[in-house]
Amino acid sequence: GENVEQHPSTLSVQEGDSAVIKCTYSDSASNYFPWYKQELGKRPQLIIDIRSNVGEKKDQRIAVTLNKTAKHFSLHITETQPEDSAVYFCAASMNSGYSTLTFGKGTMLLVSP
Amino acid sequence: NAGVTQTPKFQVLKTGQSMTLQCAQDMNHNSMYWYRQDPGMGLRLIYYSASEGTTDKGEVPNGYNVSRLNKREFSLRLESAAPSQTSVYFCASSAPSGGAYEQYFGPGTRLTVT
Numbered sequence: 128g129e130n131v132e133q134h135p136s137t138l139s140v141q142e143g144d145s146a147v148i149k150c151t152y153s154d155s156a157s158n159y160f161p162w163y164k165q166e167l168g169k170r171p172q173l174i175i176d177i178r179s180n181v182g183e184k185k186d187q188r189i190a191v192t193l194n195k196t197a198k199h200f201s202l203h204i205t206e207t208q209p210e211d212s213a214v215y216f217c218a219a220s221m222n223s224g225y226s227t228l229t230f231g232k233g234t235m236l237l238v239s240p
Numbered sequence: 241n242a243g244v245t246q247t248p249k250f251q252v253l254k255t256g257q258s259m260t261l262q263c264a265q266d267m268n269h270n271s272m273y274w275y276r277q278d279p280g281m282g283l284r285l286i287y288y289s290a291s292e293g294t295t296d297k298g299e300v301p302n303g304y305n306v307s308r309l310n311k312r313e314f315s316l317r318l319e320s321a322a323p324s325q326t327s328v329y330f331c332a333s334s335a336p337s338g339g340a341y342e343q344y345f346g347p348g349t350r351l352t353v354t
Contacts, residue, residue: 128299136280161342170330170345171283216282227273227298228343232282 129154131219133231140207141239148234150217151199157219160193160200161228165214174215175202207238241266244346246331252352253321261316261349263331271334272314273298273343274306276327283330289314321353 130153140146150160158179163171177184177191177200184191188207193200204211214235218228244265253259265272273288285298289308303325305317314333318325328350332343 133282170347172345173342176342227285227288229285229299230283232280 129157129219129229131217131229131231133217133234135234136232137235137237139237139239142207142209144207146204146207146211146236146238148202148215148217148236149199150201150219150231151197152219152229153198154219154221155195155198156221159220159226160191161218161220162189162191162202163216163218163230165216165233167213171216204236207236209238209240212236212238243267244331244333244344246329246346246349248349249347250350252354253318254354255322257321258317258319259321260318261329261331261351262313263315263346264313265331265333265344266312267333267335267344268311269333269335269344270311272308273332273334274304274314274316275330275332276300276325277330277348278327286316286329321351323353325351326353327351 133150161176164174165171175191177193188205190203214233216233217231220226220228247262270291274286275283284300287306289295292311295306307315328348330348331346334341334343
C-alpha cells in the first residue's frame with residue numbers, strides 16, 4: 128500500500144518568513160495530493176490540493192508543488208502569520224472510485240510574532 | 241447545513257466496556273470514513289464506506305466494527321475497549337465517491353479507556 132513520509136515534524140519561523148513542508152510518497156499510481164490544516168483542538172480542513180496533471184498550484188500565500196518523477200510534493204507558505212500556526216498534514220490517493228487517502232504524520236508549524 | 245456531526249464529544253470507558261460512536265452527514269456524500277488520531281501518528285484509517293451498503297477495512301481495523309446505517313449515517317463500534325484505543329476519533333465524508341476528493345471532517349470524539 129501507499130506510504131507517505133512528511134518532514135519536518137516541527138517547524139518554527141518568525142512572522143513574515145516563508146515555511147516549506149515536504150512529503151514523499153511510495154506508490155507511483157497516486158495522483159491526488161491534498162494538504163490539510165488542523166488547529167489545536169479542531170478538525171482537519173483542506174487548504175489546497177493538487178492533481179498529477181499539474182506541477183504547481185497557488186492560492187494567495189500558499190502553494191503546492193509536485194514532482195511525480197521524484198515522488199515528492201511540498202507545501203509553501205509565504206509571509207507567515209501567527210494564525211498559520213497549526214499542524215499540517217499531507218496525503219496521497221489514487222484518482223479512482225474507491226481509493227482512500229494515506230496521510231503523513233504531520234508537521235507542527237509555529238509562527239512567532 | 242451542519243456538515244459532519246459526531247456524538248459524543250468526549251467519552252471515558254473502562255477496559256472491556258463497549259460503545260458506539262455516531263457520525264452523520266447532511267451533504268449527500270456517498271463515501272464516509274473513520275480515522276483515529278494519536279500524537280505523532282497522523283490520521284490512520286480504521287474503516288471506510290465507499291457507498292451505502294458497502295464497508296471496507298482500512299489500515300487499523302482490529303478491535304472495531306462499523307455499520308453504514310443509511311446514506312447519512314456511519315457508526316463505529318468498540319466491542320471490548322482496550323487502553324490502546326484511547327485516541328481522538330474523526331469521521332469524514334466525501335463526494336462523489338472515493339479518496340480523490342475533498343474529505344470533510346467532523347469535530348471528533350475524544351475517547352479515554354482506563
